[in-house]
Amino acid sequence: MSETIKTDVVIIGAGPVGLFAVFELGLLDIKAHLIDILDKVGGQCAELYPEKPIYDIPAIPLVTGQGLTDALMAQIKPFNPTFHLGEMVTIIENIGDPVFRVTTDHGKVFECKAVVIAAGGGSFQPKRPPIAGIEPYEGISVHYAVRKMDAFRDKRLLIIGGGDSALDWTFNLQPIAKRLTLVHRRDDFRGAPASVNKMRKLVAAGAMDLKIGQVSQLEGADGQLTAATIKDAKDALTRVEVDAMLPFFGLTMKLGPVANWGFKLDGELIPVDVSTFETSRQGLFAIGDINTYPGKLKLILSGFHEAALMAQRAHHYVHPEKRLVFQYTTSSTSLQKKLGVA
Amino acid sequence: MPKISYIEHDGTVHTVEADLGSTVMETALRNGISSIVAECGGGCTCATCMVYVDEAWSATVGPPSAEEEEQLDSAFEVKPTSRLSCQIKVTGALDGLIVRTPAYQGR
Numbered sequence: 047m048s049e050t051i052k053t054d055v056v057i058i059g060a061g062p063v064g065l066f067a068v069f070e071l072g073l074l075d076i077k078a079h080l081i082d083i084l085d086k087v088g089g090q091c092a093e094l095y096p097e098k099p100i101y102d103i104p105a106i107p108l109v110t111g112q113g114l115t116d117a118l119m120a121q122i123k124p125f126n127p128t129f130h131l132g133e134m135v136t137i138i139e140n141i142g143d144p145v146f147r148v149t150t151d152h153g154k155v156f157e158c159k160a161v162v163i164a165a166g167g168g169s170f171q172p173k174r175p176p177i178a179g180i181e182p183y184e185g186i187s188v189h190y191a192v193r194k195m196d197a198f199r200d201k202r203l204l205i206i207g208g209g210d211s212a213l214d215w216t217f218n219l220q221p222i223a224k225r226l227t228l229v230h231r232r233d234d235f236r237g238a239p240a241s242v243n244k245m246r247k248l249v250a251a252g253a254m255d256l257k258i259g260q261v262s263q264l265e266g267a268d269g270q271l272t273a274a275t276i277k278d279a280k281d282a283l284t285r286v287e288v289d290a291m292l293p294f295f296g297l298t299m300k301l302g303p304v305a306n307w308g309f310k311l312d313g314e315l316i317p318v319d320v321s322t323f324e325t326s327r328q329g330l331f332a333i334g335d336i337n338t339y340p341g342k343l344k345l346i347l348s349g350f351h352e353a354a355l356m357a358q359r360a361h362h363y364v365h366p367e368k369r370l371v372f373q374y375t376t377s378s379t380s381l382q383k384k385l386g387v388a
Numbered sequence: 389m390p391k392i393s394y395i396e397h398d399g400t401v402h403t404v405e406a407d408l409g410s411t412v413m414e415t416a417l418r419n420g421i422s423s424i425v426a427e428c429g430g431g432c433t434c435a436t437c438m439v440y441v442d443e444a445w446s447a448t449v450g451p452p453s454a455e456e457e458e459q460l461d462s463a464f465e466v467k468p469t470s471r472l473s474c475q476i477k478v479t480g481a482l483d484g485l486i487v488r489t490p491a492y493q494g495r
Binding site: 090094095098167173174175176207208209230231232234236260279295296298299 | 428460463464
């Protein structure tokens with residue numbers, strides 16, 4: 047386990063609202079670390095809508111999800127936040143009044159005065175295919191991510207999917223697998239053209255197999271797969287003997303560990319006080335799509351407002367000795383210095 | 389207004405009125421048909437609003453676009469009649485449309 051990282055605030059979620067929280071906190075001299083399960087910043091904007099237009103950001107008639115993310119990254123640059131991407135927060139503990147210890151699934155540990163949950167719809171996690179009886183195999187011989195390639199050495203592998211994840215893992219694992227079979231529902235791949243050509247060459251050379259269809263049935267015992275049945279568009283069945291299966295069907299949002307953090311949830315949402323966006327636990331805030339209060343709208347602009355009010359209250363915990371004077375970036379030289387423009 | 393019938397996996401039938409110009413997904417959400425999830429809200433980016441278009445209606449509704457076909461790769465138990473309901477615009481020609489929803493949308 048690495049050394050504890052000490053900071054003022056940990057923000058969980060690097061979507062638009064988590065990013066803007068860095069700005070509002072930064073103006074109040076509060077430093078932040080951000081943790082996100084995705085391997086990139088921007089949250090849903092980057093994962094679901096990078097090229098889709100957004101029309102309801104005040105004063106910006108049209109911006110794409112990626113455009114908004116890029117603009118927010120430029121706006122918060124003066125505050126130099128630290129990002130921890132591809133990690134999921136698993137535990138939040140109260141160890142002071144208020145001091146929090148935050149732990150990720152990679153074993154990173156943070157200590158901070160306040161925690162801001164800006165987790166949107168929860169954490170993006172791999173979609174699980176609805177193959178009957180798949181559950182006992184998950185984590186043993188069915189995997190949604192590759193942690194150690196060596197675990198697949200000399201195994202008969204089945205990879206499912208038609209995108210870059212499926213193709214990239216095909217290329218990484220094909221040389222060490224005993225035999226690799228790629229399954230996709232149609233003979234048309236959305237992965238990069240060069241990757242698709244490379245895969246077709248491997249198939250033509252007999253170095254791997256390609257089956258067009260959908261996995262309909264699994265065989266095995268005690269979590270260990272022995273075979274999978276693939277059904278094609280005409281319902282013809284092919285049985286393939288396999289030791290492990292890697293399905294790549296993209297991501298879906300799941301509430302994830304938030305459910306275990308001791309909040310009273312309203313459905314899958316965290317109730318907050320509307321003047322501070324603090325949860326029922328002091329020093330623990332929830333902003334953006336993950337929170338709820340009377341009249342809540344899941345809009346990016348609402349999340350921005352919530353970030354501003356949250357920062358005022360967080361200041362109370364991070365700098366209890368300092369009086370907070372409300373200032374405008376337009377006229378305050380002290381704020382302009384922080385932004386690097388004065 | 390055109391009427392659309394949604395038949396859920398367990399056989400429950402919801403016949404509802406749809407606004408012209410809205411989508412089959414939006415109409416489902418407005419009427420509380422929870423077997424259409426629509427995680428991305430209609431952006432053709434999540435494949436959690438898949439429906440099976442009734443075969444008698446398949447030709448009228450038409451095939452998916454290339455972008456939608458790519459998204460269908462992330463759906464489950466995809467059939468030749470599968471469409472993402474956020475990509476089906478309600479027109480007068482769709483009055484009486486029948487779609488079936490799958491048991492599972494991926495979440």
